[in-house]
Amino acid sequence: MCGIVGIVGKSAVAPQLVDALKRLEYRGYDSAGVATLNNGKLERRRAEGKLVNLESRLQDSPLEGTIGIGHTRWATHGAPTEQNAHPHFTQGVAVVHNGIIENFASLRDELKEAGAQFSSQTDTEVVAHLVSSYLAKGATPKEAAQQTLARLEGAYALAILFENHDNMIIGARHGPPLAVGHGDGEMYLGSDSIALAPFTDDVTYLEDGDWAVVTHDGVEVFDSAGNKVDRARQTSQGAAMVADKGNYKHFMLKEIHEQPEVISRTISHYVDFATETFKPISEGIDFAKLDRLAVSACGTAYYAGLIGKYWIERYARLPVEIDVASEFRYREMPLNGNMAAFFISQSGETADTLACLRYCKQSGVQIGAIVNVPESTIARESDIVFPTLAGIEVGVASTKAFTCQLAVLASIAIAAGRARCTVTDAEEKELVRALVSLERLSSDTLGSGEAKIEALSRDLAKYKNVLYLGRGTNFPLALEGALKLKEISYIHAEGYAAGELKHGPIALIDEDMPVIVIAPFDGLYEKTMSNMQEVAARGGQIILITDEKGAEHVSIDTMSTIVMPEVPEFISPIIYSLPIQLLAYHTAVFMGTDVDQPRNLAKSVTVE
Ligand code: G6P
Helix, strand or coil: CCCCEEEECCCCCCCHHHHHHCHHHCCCEEEEEEEEEEECEEEEEEEEEEEEHHHHHHCCCCCCEEEEEEEEEECCCCCCCCCCCCCECCCCEEEEEEEECCCCHHHHHHHHHCCCCCCCCCCCCCHHHHHHHHHHCCCCCCHHHHHHHHHCCCCEEEEEEEEECCCCEEEECCCCCEEEECCCEEEEEEEEEEHHCCCCCEEECCCCCCCCECCCCEEEECCCCEEEECEEEEECHHHHHHHHCCEEEEEEEHHHHHHHHHHHHHHHHEEEEEEEEEEEECCCCHHHCCCEEEEEEHHHHHHHHHHHHHHHHHHHHEEEEEHHHHCCCCCCCCCCCEEEEEEECCCCHHHHHHHHHHHHHHHEEEEEEEEECCHHHHCCCCEEEEEEECCCCCCCCCCHHHHHEEEEEEEHHHHHHHHCCCCHHHHHHHHHHHHHCCCHHHHHHHHHHHHHHHHHHHHHCCCEEEEECCCCCHHHHHHHHHHHHHHCCCCEEEEHHHHHHHHHHHHHHCCCCEEECCCCCCHHHHHHHHHHHHHHCCCEEEEEEEEEHHHHHCCCCCEEEECCCCCCCHHHHHHHHHHHHHHHHHHHHCCCCCCCCCCCCCCCCCCC
């Protein structure tokens, strides 16, 4: 999703702006641009595609100036062309924007009628024109910004640069995040603290509705009513989150291999290894008093929530309703004081998830957040935060954040079960032991199976469609497997509950349709085997992911069988995520796609 930076600096800022934009690349983008003030005049360079294109543009035609703004654009309104790339210029004004201006069409009509000439298809350009129109009527930059913000509906983080004002950037936040960085005689703006990490770890997060005047001397923050407000400065963790690929070819592969360590780190936050009990993680939420839990998330985080539902209902006997956030926020679910609402998000900034959180909060529902970015908006607005300690995840396709979300949900299920007396002391110890074994088992799985999966991926890359099947917690895993494959390899893939096969997808089965069956040797194995027989009978190619016992019992020929270590049923979705991720990763590598930044996708989706 779009990324914003701004620098009120002491030396030439264009290289620093590009450096900061590079740290926002992980969010996903399809064009980029920077603008500076050179002797009071606005100048910009923009380019389609990756930042290397912008860099070569800047090399051919450098930008002077010690103040500037920059942007990576993930197209919403208008194609990812140079013309639509930010910064947008109008009379005396440059604007970069993350979000969607929902009333842009009516504003554009109004501005056109007043004589404004539009040069892009973006919603953002109306912001620049509005600011210019107020300046033309005699407003100061501050007044023009404030008057403009009052006209905007929708979601935005903005940075505005004004001709002839070489000591001021105005930033504003309504929805997507915006951080102000404090330096030594320099000040910064950024979509997150990771962008600002090379410059400072001293940041102020703007709150929703805030706007800020950033100068060399510091920042003045105002709320939406124009009152000057104090917003705390804090030391960000962004610097620690600056990531590199190490010896790995892609961030995704590195993040897959980090899982034994980060899952274990996450578990240790919730579990007392010495006593084999859960730490009191649920302070503030009395699970015993709840009559239901609403869970909401998007994408991979939603699939983690689906698996969490199986666990929480099974171990804590607590009914869980789960929705994708874009549906939850509009379906008018009845809410009450005896429920809690949990939101799962790697970034903690996903617009739909955040909107659901706010909707529930307004109704007085207790809010829990399972988030990976502790400084994120979702974390800050929740009553209780359950951190996933996955560290920064750069690959757009979520891997380690997903398994850490699962580790947290598993912990919550058991902690809730203890509070509701549905899990005994002995069961708690056994389940804790299972969680503790995750590090070893995930490390064994990654160590032993990858070469075979890589070889199999070469075959999988030849197909155009793939089905994933699973039962129980392996059903959401089938959904996640299909998502992982389609998002990075662009092979069409669908996940189904194995029992649903005969209600539709079986019509698609032929020799050109590999079917990936996730079936550890558990209580549902035999049922899934029957579904596998149905596939085999129709000439479908089966890739079976199972354990040794499952492999011994299989009675049909498979295209390939991936044999996993034997794992306790409770934690099997976490361990079985690993071959699913590796299969998608290696297939994408064979397809030659941009694994870490797949086309059209964004890491942090800050628009609806
Ligand atoms: C995007 C990402 C997915 C992610 C989803 C939810 O679509 O590409 O990988 O699962 O957003 O993001 P969140 O940060 O809320 O977990």
